[in-house]
Amino acid sequence: MSEHANAAVPDLVLGTAGHIDHGKSTLVQTLTGTDPDRLAEEKQRGITIELGFAQLVLPDGTAMGVVDVPGHEKFVRQMIAGSTGIDVALLCIAADDGIMPQTEEHLAVLELLAIPTCVVALTKCDLVDDEWAAFMADEVRGRLASTPYANADVVPVSSRTGAGLDELRAAIQKAAHATARRAASSTLRLPIDRSFTIKGAGTVITGTLWSGIAAVGDEVEIMPAGTRTRIRSVQVHGKPVDAAAAGHRTALNLNAVSTEQVRPGDFLCTPGSVVPTDHFDVDLTYLGTPGNDKPLESGSRVHVAHGTKECIGRVLLMDGLPSIAPGQKATAQIRTEEDLPVSYGDRFVIRSYSPVHVVGGGVVLRAHPRRTTTINEGDKALLEALRSGDEAAAVQAAFAQAEYPVSAGEIAQATGLSAARAAKELAALVEARNAQRISTGNASAELFTTKRQLQKLSKAIENALLKFHAANPAATGIAKDALRQSVMPKASAEAFAAVLASAQASGQAVMCDGLVSHPQAGAGARVLEEQNAQKLSDILREAGVKPPFAADLFAQADLAPKQAYKALGVLEKQGRIEKVNDDLFFDSQAFAALKTAVAEQLADGPASATELKDAMGLSRKHAIPVLEHLDGTGFTRRVGDARELVK
Template sequence: MTKNIIIGTAGHVDHGKSTLIKALTGDETDRLAAEKERGISIEPGFSHLENDKTNSENLRLGIVDVPGHEKFVNKMLAAAGGVDLALIVIAADEGVMPQTLEHLAILDLLEVEKAIIVLTKIELVDKEWTDLIELDLKDQFKGSFAAKADIVRVDSETGKGIAALKDLIIETALQMKKRQKSEIPYYPIDRVFTLKGFGTVVTGTLFSGEIKAGEELALYPMEKTIKIRSLENHGQEVEKVEAGSRVGINIGGLEKSEIEKGNIITTPDSLLKSKFFEAELKILENLNFTIKNGDSIHFHTAALDTTGKIYLYNKKEAFPGEKVYVKLVLAEKAALFFKQKYIIRRFSPMQTIGGGEILELDPPPRRKVSEHKIMTDLDNLKKADLKEAVEIFIRKKENSAAEIKFLKKKSALKNEKLKSILDDLVKEAKIIELRTDKSYIHYQDFEKIKEDILKIINAYHKKFELRAGLKKEELRSKIDFSLNKKEMDTMLEILVKEKVLKENNNLISEFAFKISLTKDLLAIKNKILKLYQKNLFNPPAKEEIVEQYENGASIFNYLVDNNYLVQINSELYFDQEVYSQLKIILNNYFQKNESLSLAEFRDLIGSSRRYALPLLKKLEELKLLKRKEDLRYPTNKLEKIKKSD
C-alpha cells in the first residue's frame, strides 16, 4: 500500500534550501528567470525523492521548496499547508535568523507532524562554530514542535552528509502516520497554467481523500463542474492519487482564466462556502503589538491568500502569547473544512500574528447569543473528535432537523464514513433518524419536541373534550420546530410506539385519552344517528344538527371523528352505512343494466340531485364506478364485490 508524504523546506533566505533539494534529488526547483538571476526563490518549487528504498517500501516523497525571503512569506504559506515533514534549513555560517523563526512559528501553528533540522554550508566554518550554532538553535527552538528534531550537518556543494540525510528522511517518513482517506478530496490549487496539446493544468497538494482520472469534481468556491482528464504524480501519469500527494491535474471544462490560485477541487456539493468563520487563534509570543477588535488582517490557509477582519469574543484586545476565540470576516468567500489550519498576518507592516483551527463554518447569527455561550460552543468543538463534532453539528441545528448533505459540508467526510458515524450515534441513542439516510435530530431536541407536542395535545383535549384528537398537519403547524411531513410522521410513530400518543384515522391524542359521554350527551348522540340512519340518502345538514341541540357542534364532531358519520364533501355527511348500502343497490342494479345515468341513480336511491351527484363522484373516487361521458359503469372492484356476495 503506497504511503504519500510531503516534505517541505523552511528557513531564512540564502541558507541553501534550493541547493539542498538539488543535492537530494538532482532537480533544480528555481524555474523562473528572476529566481536564477537573483539567486533566491520567489515561487515554491517542487520535486520528489526516490531511490531503491522508497520503491521497495512503496513510499512516495514529494518535496516543496519554499521561498525564504521575508517579502515572500505569503508564497511560503501557500506551500506549507500540505507539509507533513519539515526540513528546517539553517546555514552554519549565519545560524538562526529572523525568517528561520517566522517559518518555524508558522509550521508550529500549522501543526506539521515532524521536523529534521539541516545545518548547511558546514564547509564554510569549523566544527567548534557549528557546535555553537547547534546549541543556539536548540535554545531558540525550545518549546516548538522541532525542539527534539534530529540535526544533520551537510554541505550541498560537496555532497557531504547528503546520504545520511536521505536515510533519515526515509526512516522518519516510514514512521509517520498516513493521511486519512475517509474524508472528501480537498485539493488546493497553488499553480495554474496551460500546456500545448493538453489545455488547462493545475498543481497542488492533495490534503485529504483521493482523486481518480476520468471523474467529475467541482471547483470551489465557484462550484463549477470540472472533468479530471489526467493525473501526474512524480513525473508519471497515474490513474489515482491519494492524500499527501503532490499532483498535477489536466482539467477539462474550464479555461485558465476561470481558475485562481487558492481555489479548491473537491466533490460536488461537499463544502460550505462563506466569508464568515469562527476559530481558535494562538497569538505568537514575540509580537510587539496587541490584537484589537476589527483589525484588518491577511488570511492564509492551504493555497488561499486573502484579506479580512478579526473580531475577538469576550474581549476588546488580545495580547502576545494568548489563545482566544475569534470570528473572521473575509473579503471573499472561502471553502474550508472543520479544524482546518490557518495563519493570519498583520495587514501592515506584514508580520505573522498567529494561527489556529477553523471550528465553526458559516456560523449562525449570534446577535441574541451571549459571548460566554459562543465560547463554550467553540470550546466543545475544539475538544471534539469527528464523531463528537457531528453530534454537536446536529444539536446546534436550530429549530430544524440536520440533513445529511448539511452534515457532509460541515464535516468534510465521505458519505460512507459520515453514515457510519451517524449509525453509531443512533445506536447510542444520542440522535434520532427522522428520514432514512437523510435527516437527524439530537435526542435533546427530540425530548423538547415531545414535550411541546404533549402540551399542545393536552390543551386541545381540554378545549375539545369530545374530539378524538388533533390532525397531524395541524399539530405539525403548531410545534416550535420545523419538521416536514415525513419527519413529523417518524416523530409521531416513535411516540406511538413508546405509548406516549395514539393515532386513529390521522388524529393524534394522548395515549390514555378516552372520550366519556354523559347520559344526556349519549342520548343526543343516538338521536342524531337515528336521523341520519332514517334519511340515509337524504341526510340533514350539519347546520341543522348543530343549531337543534345543545353541544350540537361537539357531538357532531365526535360522530365524524369516530366514523359514525362519513364526510362526502365540505357540506354533506352521511351515516357510515351509506357505502355498504350503495354497494348492494348497485350490484343488484348492474345485474340487469350495463350503465347508470345520474337521473337513474337519483331515482334508484330515492334522493335528489343535491345528494346523488356528490355520492356518484365519491363512488368514482373509490373506483367502484367509472364514467364515460354522462354514464357510469361498474368497475372490476364492484364486480369482485358482487362475485364475493
C-alpha cells in the first residue's frame, strides 16, 4: 500500500444539516476544495439529491471526513442516512432566511441520533448587514438554548467573499477536540451509503465505520441477506490503506459480490456478530410535528430509519399505553416489515407514514425480545437498566429472568452487551454468591445458575421420571432427549446435561446406555444398585486385606450411606464381599486368604489373637473384627485367651 492509516486512531466525521438553498454544498466546496454534488442532476437543479463526500483539513492538520446531505424536504431520508455516524454537525442557516422548516427537521434528527456536537454556520452573510446578522445569530442561539447544542458556536460566514471561513474552521476544530472518540469494539459494523462498480476492480461500497476495524483480507457479512465476502482493498479519503478504524469514512472493494447483492441501506458486519430482527424494544421520544398536538397512537404505521436504511414499521407502546403526546417518552416495541441489523444502543428516527415528517426516534434497548408489549417486573428492570446504561444491573436482571442455566453468550444476547462484559458481570455475581458455575464438560460452554434453580430443575427431572415409570412400568428408562423435551424444552443441550448431572449426583436420576431412569423405579433402581455395587467392589478388591472402614469407603465411592449399604447388600448376596460388621467389608477373595492364614496357624493347635494377627498380616484394628466374625460364623472358637479351629 502507498500509505498506511493508523487504524487505532479514528477520524471524526463532519456532517452538514440545514434547509434547502442555505448554502451547505457551496460551503463544503469552499472549505474543502471538493464539490460534493457529484450527480449531473444535482448540478443542473442546484440542490443536493444524494449524499456528497469530501475531506476537510483543519488548521492543526486534523483531517475530517465530510458528509453533505440534502436539505430539500423530499430528501430527508437521505439526510438521516447521511447523519448516521457523524460526530460533529455543521448546521447551515442562511442569514437572509433564518430558521426554516427543514432546519427544524434536521435539528430534530441531530438530537434523535444523539450527534455529540454542533457548529452553526450563519451563511450568506454578504447578503445582509452586520446588524441583521447579529440579530439572526441571537435568534439561532435562542432556538438552540433548549437543545443539547445550547453552547454551539454560531459563526457568520460568506462562501462568496470568504468572510468568516477561518473562524468557522477554528470553531469546527474546537468542536472536534471536544468530541469523544468512539468506544473501541472488535465487532465491525458499517452502514452502507453507496454501492457502485469500478471497472477492473469490481464492487465498491462506502460508509462510516460505526465500530471495529476493516482490514484487507478480512471476511465480512452483508446484512440482512447474510452474504459473506472478503475485503480486497481499503481506502480512506481516497488513499489506499491496510485498515480503517471506527470513525473513518471508508471505501471498501469487496470480492465476488455485485451491486445487486450489496446495496445502500445494507450493513457490513463481522460474520456471525449480528442477527437481523423485525421487532425490537426501544426507548422512544415522540416530538410530533410543528403546529400539531396530535398524539402518537399505539399501533401507528411509521417510517423507521436505522443506519442508512428506512423501512415501514409499527410502533406498539408497552403495557397497554394507548398513546403519547408530543414531547413525551415511552418504552415501545417497533415491528418492521423488513429485518434490520439493530443492536443495543443504536439510534433510530421515525417519520410519520403520510404525510412524511420526522416525528420522533430514540435508542434500541433490546434487539431480540419476545414479540409482546406486555412486560413483567423483570422485563421492566432489564429495560430500565439498559436505558440508564447500568451494565451490571442489566446482567443481573437478565440472569434473574433466565428459566434455565445460561452462558455468558446467552446473557450477552439478552442484554445486547458483549460476551466478555456479560462474563465479567456473571463472575461478579458468583463472587457475591448470587450465582454459581456449573460444569458442562466443555470448558468453553460454562454455565451459570442459582442453587434454587438447580434444585427446582433437578426435582422436575425426578418428577418426570416417576411419571414416566408409572406410565411405562416395563420400560428400562426414557431417552435423554425425550426427557429434555419433557422437562426443559427450550434449554440448550449443555444446560440440560448440566442439570441432569446434578440430578444424578443427588440420587434423583440414573443414566445407563443412553437411557435415564429414576433410582427407585424398577429397572432404574437395579441399574443404580449395580453401578454403586461395582464402585464399592472395585475399591474393596484394590484394597485387598486392608480395606477402608465404612466412612472412608463411602467417601471414596462418592455415595451416601443409604445408597452404599444397599449396594453392599447386593454384593454380599452375590458372594462378592464378606461383611465382617457394619463398619468393615472385605473382597471375598481377600477374606478367603485371611481364613486360610488363620487355618494354617491353628493347624498345630490353639493360638493367641496376637499370633493370629501376625499370621494374617493385619493391624489390631482390622484383625479383632475379623477374628470375632470367624467366631460368629463357627469357623473358630475361643478357648480362654486363645482360639482353635472348629472341627
